[in-house]
Amino acid sequence: MKGGGYYSQRTRGAKDVIDNASEMLVEAADAIDLPDKGRAIVLADFGAADGGTSESALRKCIERVRMRFSDAQIQISYTDLPSNDFSALFKNLLGFGSLTANTYLTDIENVYVNACGIGFHKQLLPDASLDIGFSATAMHYISEKPGPIENHVHMVGASSNTLTAYAAQAQKNWNDLLLARANELRPNGQLVMLNFGIDEEGRYLGHTGGVNMFDTFANLWTQMRDEGVISSDEFINTAFPQYYRTVEEFCAPFKNEDSLVYQAGLRLISARTGVVKCPYRKAYDESDGTMSAREFAQSYIPTLRSWSEAVFLNGLDDARPLEQRHLIVDDFYKRYEDRVASDPDGHAMDYVHCYLAVRKIADQS
Numbered sequence: 001m002k003g004g005g006y007y008s009q010r011t012r013g014a015k016d017v018i019d020n021a022s023e024m025l026v027e028a029a030d031a032i033d034l035p036d037k038g039r040a041i042v043l044a045d046f047g048a049a050d051g052g053t054s055e056s057a058l059r060k061c062i063e064r065v066r067m068r069f070s071d072a073q074i075q076i077s078y079t080d081l082p083s084n085d086f087s088a089l090f091k092n093l094l095g096f097g098s099l100t101a102n103t104y105l106t107d108i109e110n111v112y113v114n115a116c117g118i119g120f121h122k123q124l125l126p127d128a129s130l131d132i133g134f135s136a137t138a139m140h141y142i143s144e145k146p147g148p149i150e151n152h153v154h155m156v157g158a159s160s161n162t163l164t165a166y167a168a169q170a171q172k173n174w175n176d177l178l179l180a181r182a183n184e185l186r187p188n189g190q191l192v193m194l195n196f197g198i199d200e201e202g203r204y205l206g207h208t209g210g211v212n213m214f215d216t217f218a219n220l221w222t223q224m225r226d227e228g229v230i231s232s233d234e235f236i237n238t239a240f241p242q243y244y245r246t247v248e249e250f251c252a253p254f255k256n257e258d259s260l261v262y263q264a265g266l267r268l269i270s271a272r273t274g275v276v277k278c279p280y281r282k283a284y285d286e287s288d289g290t291m292s293a294r295e296f297a298q299s300y301i302p303t304l305r306s307w308s309e310a311v312f313l314n315g316l317d318d319a320r321p322l323e324q325r326h327l328i329v330d331d332f333y334k335r336y337e338d339r340v341a342s343d344p345d346g347h348a349m350d351y352v353h354c355y356l357a358v359r360k361i362a363d364q365s
């Protein structure tokens with residue numbers, strides 16, 4: 001993600017997704033067991049970015065935990081990749097980042113935070129130490145790309161063999177990360193996971209009936225290749241390390257009693273899909289013509305850029321000076337902005353998620 005607090009400032013939709021699902025965290029807080037004497041209640045946010053989007057939902061969860069266990073110390077572990085801007089995260093939590101001055105950390109006593117910069121496909125916390133694991137809009141990232149994607153930049157536009165390879169990688173990663181969480185969870189601990197995916201109607205991020213966002217990315221990148229702005233190798237080198245799972249793919253390890261995940265004691269409490277409307281599109285539609293198409297484009301493109309820019313930058317040849325790579329990527333997003341400004345119809349990044357609640361059973365015998 002783009003650092004320096006840019007992520008939370010430009011990602012209102014991701015915060016809406018979490019805020020709308022905050023009741024799931026409160027329900028998880030209602031379900032966990034009394035901590036053993038002298039032991040803290042441990043919460044973790046897996047793939048937290050700068051922590052800004054989850055702060056208010058975690059506050060609700062912490063308040064409920066505190067209501068149930070008034071003396072308990074509460075620890076929140078934030079995890080993300082080593083490249084994450086953890087400095088922005090701590091500034092946000094201390095109230096002197098780009099967000100609000102009051103956070104759960106500034107307002108609630110006996111709450112402790114720490115961070116881990118290791119990917120969530122591995123176990124990150126000691127066995128049976130985690131009470132509530134949370135993750136939003138992060139577990140669609142796969143640990144490695146199984147290969148290039150012909151004529152596209154995302155698996156949603158991949159052809160059969162490539163798609164099969166991405167699906168296999170995603171299945172392995174899903175099993176690995178669930179097994180890691182199974183080890184970390186205490187008996188009766190809970191997982192709340194809000195994951196990008198493909199819903200029952202085939203919808204996914206930026207593809208809910210209007211202009212397909214990932215096709216637009218691919219189309220503009222192709223245009224730049226055909227004009228010679230980027231090379232064919234750079235085009236091929238550009239692919240999102242992501243996979244959007246279907247509900248069936250999310251639920252498969254919980255439904256098969258022989259799966260390692262099931263054997264490790266994880267049980268599905270609920271799974272549902274939901275669409276959260278693009279807030280930038282909504283503001284434009286509700287502006288009754290006071291917002292111009294250009295103003296809409298200028299408000300909309302930064303939210304795409306906040307999470308996609310690194311993929312296009314990394315696709316470019318290292319031999320190019322860094323400044324040149326940035327200019328190419330600026331050009332790419334300017335083309336996207338111009339396209340939206342010239343014909344805004346159908347452009348929106350609606351969020352499509354699969355909302356999963358999972359518990360670790362207390363007794364596997």
Ligand SMILES: C[S@@+](CC[C@H](N)C(=O)[O-])C[C@H]1O[C@@H](n2cnc3c(N)ncnc32)[C@H](O)[C@@H]1O
Pocket residue numbers: 001011014015018046047048049050053054079080081084118119120121135136137138139141142143307
């Ligand atoms: C779109 S952001 C979501 C951030 C935040 N959870 C939210 O919902 O607004 C995805 C985050 O997942 C992180 N991420 C990607 N792969 C990861 C991995 N293997 N382990 C941990 N975090 C990962 C990214 O670095 C990024 O911060």
